[in-house]
Ligand SMILES: NC(=O)C1=CN([C@@H]2O[C@H](COP(=O)(O)OP(=O)(O)OC[C@H]3O[C@@H](n4cnc5c(N)ncnc54)[C@H](OP(=O)(O)O)[C@@H]3O)[C@@H](O)[C@H]2O)C=CC1
C-alpha cells in the first residue's frame with residue numbers, strides 16, 4: 592500500500608516515522624523548507640529514545656499519484672491548501688484519513704471526496720516540533736483510532752488497519768468513530784476554553800480560589816453540547832476530562848493556548864468557533880466557550896494590527 596502523510600509536523604512526524612520504521616511504503620508531503628530539513632532524516636525523540644529516521648519526502652509540485660491511503664496531519668488552517676496540494680495523489684480508490692482535532696473538516700472532505708472514501712480518526716499523543724526541526728514526544732502514550740463514519744466494518748477499514756498497525760502506538764478501530772471524535776472535541780474545547788480564558792496551566796487554575804468551580808462549569812458546558820448533539824460523553828470520557836483538568840500541580844496547557852502565547856496561527860475557529868456554532872444549532876447557551884472565542888478573536892485582531900504591512904507573513 593502506498594501511503595501519503597500530509598505534513599511532517601508533530602503528529603505526522605511521530606506517526607509517520609513509526610510507520611516508516613515498520614517498513615511501510617510511506618511518503619511525506621512537505622513544503623520545500625521541510626524537505627530540505629529532512630534530507631538527513633527526521634529526528635524523533637521522547638521518553639527513553641532518540642532516533643533519526645530516513646524518510647522519503649515529496650513536495651506538491653512533484654507529487655505523483657495515486658496513493659492508496661492519505662493521512663491528513665495538518666493544522667485546520669492549512670486544510671484548504673493541503674487539499675489543493677493532494678489532488679494528484681487522490682484516485683478513485685484512495686482512502687482519506689484525516690487526524691485533525693475537531694469535526695468540521697469531515698464535512699468539507701465528504702463534499703470533496705465522498706463519504707465512503709473518507710474515514711474518521713483521532714490521534715492521542717503529546718508532541719511538538721522543536722526549533723531544530725526534530726519532533727519531541729512529551730508524554731509516553733500514543734494512539735491512533737479510526738473507523739468508517741457510518742460504522743460499517745468495510746474491506747477498506749480492514750486494509751487501512753493492516754497498514755497502520757505498527758510498533759510505537761496503539762491502533763484501534765472504533766465501533767463509533769464519530770462518538771470518539773466528538774468526545775475528543777469536547778475535551779479539547781474544554782481544555783482550550785479553560786487555559787485560554789484563565790491564561791495559565793491547569794495547576795494554577797485549580798490552585799486559585801474559584802478556579803475549580805470554573806473548570807467544572809466549563810466541563811459541564813462542553814459536555815452538555817456533546818450530549819445535545821447526540822454524543823453524550825461516556826462515564827469514562829467524563830472521568831478522563833475530570834482527571835486531566837482537575838489535577839493539582841498540573842502543568843497542562845492546551846496546544847491552542849500555547850499557539851496563542853507563541854503568537855502563532857491557532858485552531859480557535861475550528862475548535863471553539865465550530866463548537867459554538869453547533870451549540871447554536873442545538874439551541875444551547877455556551878457563555879464560557881463563547882467568551883473564550885471572543886477573546887481569541889480580539890487577540891487575532893490585535894495581532895494583525897501590530898503586524899501592520901507585514902500581516903501577510905504572519906505564521
Ligand atoms: N501536536 C499534538 O500533540 C497533537 C495534535 N493534534 C492535532 O493534529 C493536527 C495536526 O497538528 P500538529 O501535527 O501538531 O501540527 P504541526 O503544525 O506540528 O504540523 C503540521 C505540519 O503540516 C505541514 N503542512 C501544512 N500544510 C501542508 C501542505 N499543504 N503540504 C505539506 N505540508 C503541510 C506544516 O508545514 P509548514 O510548517 O511548512 O506549514 C507542518 O509541518 C491538529 O488538528 C492538532 O490539533 C492532535 C493530537 C495531538
Ligand SMILES: CC(C)(CO)C(=O)C(=O)O
Nearest residue numbers: 714715716717845846847
Ligand atoms: C491534549 C492533547 C495534547 C491530546 O492529544 C491535544 O490534542 C491538544 O492539546 O490539542
